[in-house]
Amino acid sequence: MKTLLLFALSLPLLAKDPYFFEKPYLQLGNRPQPTKGDLDLMWLGHDKDVDFAVEYKSGSSWRKATPKMLRRVDFKGTDAHRVYAASLANLKPGVTFNYRISVAGKSVFESSAMARKSAKQNSHFVVFGDCAADTPGQRQVAFHAAQQNPDYIFIPGDIVYSRGRVSEYQTNFWPVYNHESASPTTGAPLLRSTLFAAGVGNHDSQPEIDLTKNPDPLAYHLYWSQPLNGPASKFIPHFMGDDALKAKYLDAAKGNFPGMANFSFDYASVHWTVIDSNTYVDWTDSELRAWLEKDLKAAATAKWRLVSFHHPPFNSSKQAHFKEQRLRVISDLLEKYKVDLVLSGHVHDYQRTFPLTFAIEPGFVLGKNQEVPGKWTLDKAYDGAKNTRPKGVIYITTGAGGAGQYPKEFNVGPDYWQEFTTRFVAFPHSFSVIDTTAKSLTFRQINADGKEVDRFVITR
Numbered sequence: 001m002k003t004l005l006l007f008a009l010s011l012p013l014l015a016k017d018p019y020f021f022e023k024p025y026l027q028l029g030n031r032p033q034p035t036k037g038d039l040d041l042m043w044l045g046h047d048k049d050v051d052f053a054v055e056y057k058s059g060s061s062w063r064k065a066t067p068k069m070l071r072r073v074d075f076k077g078t079d080a081h082r083v084y085a086a087s088l089a090n091l092k093p094g095v096t097f098n099y100r101i102s103v104a105g106k107s108v109f110e111s112s113a114m115a116r117k118s119a120k121q122n123s124h125f126v127v128f129g130d131c132a133a134d135t136p137g138q139r140q141v142a143f144h145a146a147q148q149n150p151d152y153i154f155i156p157g158d159i160v161y162s163r164g165r166v167s168e169y170q171t172n173f174w175p176v177y178n179h180e181s182a183s184p185t186t187g188a189p190l191l192r193s194t195l196f197a198a199g200v201g202n203h204d205s206q207p208e209i210d211l212t213k214n215p216d217p218l219a220y221h222l223y224w225s226q227p228l229n230g231p232a233s234k235f236i237p238h239f240m241g242d243d244a245l246k247a248k249y250l251d252a253a254k255g256n257f258p259g260m261a262n263f264s265f266d267y268a269s270v271h272w273t274v275i276d277s278n279t280y281v282d283w284t285d286s287e288l289r290a291w292l293e294k295d296l297k298a299a300a301t302a303k304w305r306l307v308s309f310h311h312p313p314f315n316s317s318k319q320a321h322f323k324e325q326r327l328r329v330i331s332d333l334l335e336k337y338k339v340d341l342v343l344s345g346h347v348h349d350y351q352r353t354f355p356l357t358f359a360i361e362p363g364f365v366l367g368k369n370q371e372v373p374g375k376w377t378l379d380k381a382y383d384g385a386k387n388t389r390p391k392g393v394i395y396i397t398t399g400a401g402g403a404g405q406y407p408k409e410f411n412v413g414p415d416y417w418q419e420f421t422t423r424f425v426a427f428p429h430s431f432s433v434i435d436t437t438a439k440s441l442t443f444r445q446i447n448a449d450g451k452e453v454d455r456f457v458i459t460r
C-alpha cells in the first residue's frame with residue numbers, strides 16, 4: 001500500500017519533462033512574406049534559467065540559432081513558465097530540415113520539419129476550426145490531419161476551449177497536437193514537425209475579459225508568433241477586474257497584444273488575410289476597411305487569395321449562430337478583389353456555399369441583432385468538377401475540428417439549408433485539405449474516419 005501511494009505521488013514528477021514545460025512547436029514569426037524558408041522554433045521552458053542551445057541542419061552542415069526568452073507567463077492557477085523562440089534562418093524553401101535543442105552540451109530534443117515554401121511552389125495544407133476541446137473527435141481529426149502530411153495547419157478560430165486560457169492550452173491543446181505518438185485516440189506529434197497558424201475566435205478572445213474569473217486569459221497573444229502587419233485596431237477586448245492583473249497580462253503579452261488579431265501572410269502561391277470577426281470589432285469602420293482593401297489589392301499578384309475570419313457570414317445551421325451575419329458587410333471587398341475562398345469556423349460542422357455575390361439591402365445599418373439582409377446571386381453552374389471557374393466567392397465553414405456538434409442536424413437534407421448552401425455535413429467531425437498549384441486549387445473535406453465527404457476544384 002505504502003509503495004503504491006509513493007508511486008502515485010511520484011507520477012506528476014515523472015510525467016514532467018525536466019527541460020520543457022511544453023515541447024517545441026513551429027511558427028511563422030513576424031514574417032508576412034517568406035524570407036527564404038525561415039521559421040521560428042518555439043517552446044515553453046520551466047521558470048528557471050536554462051542555457052538552451054539550438055542547432056539545425058538544412059543541407060549538409062549543422063548551424064546554430066540563438067534562442068531568446070520572449071516572455072514569462074506567471075498567472076494564478078498555472079505554474080509559471082517561460083516562452084522561448086529561435087529564428088531558423090536561411091532554410092531552403094519547402095525542404096525538410098532537422099533541428100535539435102541542447103542543454104549543457106546534451107541534446108534534449110530532436111525533430112524535423114519543413115521550411116516555409118516560396119511563391120513558385122505548390123502547397124498542401126489543412127484547415128480546421130473549433131478544435132481543442134479535449135474530445136475524441138479532436139484527437140481523431142489531429143490524427144487524420146497528420147496522415148495528410150500537410151505543409152501547415154491553419155485554425156480559423158476557437159483554437160482552445162472554453163476561454164482560450166493558459167491553463168486550457170495545457171489540458172486541451174499541447175497534449176493532443178504535440179502528442180509523442182500518432183493515433184486516433186491520442187492525437188499526433190504535429191506541432192514539433194508542422195507549422196501551425198491561426199486567427200482568433202470568440203473562445204480565444206471575448207468582448208469583456210474578467211480577470212477575476214479568468215486570471216490567465218488570451219493565451220493566443222502569449223504563445224503564437226505570427227505577422228504583426230495588421231492595423232493597430234481600436235477595437236479590442238475590455239479588461240475587467242484588478243488593474244494589477246491587467247498590467248501583468250499586458251506586460252507578458254508585450255508586442256503581441258492586440259497587434260496579432262488582424263494580419264496577412266503569403267505561403268507558397270497563397271495570400272492569406274486573417275481578421276478578427278469578434279463582436280467588439282466593427283468592420284464597417286473606415287480605417288479597418290481601408291486596411292483590408294489595401295491588403296487585398298496588394299495581393300492581386302498572388303495566385304490564390306484566401307480570407308479567414310471566425311464567424312461565417314453565410315451559414316445554414318439553424319442550431320447555431322444563425323443570425324450572426326455581421327461579416328457580410330465586407331462581402332463587397334471580397335468580391336472586388338477576387339477572393340477565392342473565405343474560411344470560417346464557429347459553427348461546428350462543414351458547409352460550402354455556391355460561388356456568390358451579395359448586395360446589402362439599401363439603407364441598411366448594422367445593428368445589435370447582427371443580421372445583415374440583402375440579396376445574393378448564386379453561380380449554380382459552377383460544380384467544381386466540370387465547371388471549375390466560379391463566379392463569386394465560395395464561403396466555407398470548417399468548424400468541425402473537435403468541439404461538440406449539433407445532434408438535431410445529423411440527418412437533415414437540403415430542404416433544411418439556406419438557398420446559398422450547396423454542401424452541408426453535420427457529422428462526424430471533419431477537416432479541410434487544400435492543394436494549390438499555379439493553375440488549380442483543389443479542396444477536399446475529410447471526416448474523422450479519414451473518408452472524403454466533399455471535393456471541388458477551382459482553376460485559372
Ligand SMILES: [Fe+2]
Nearest residue numbers: 158201202346
Ligand atoms: Fe466560435
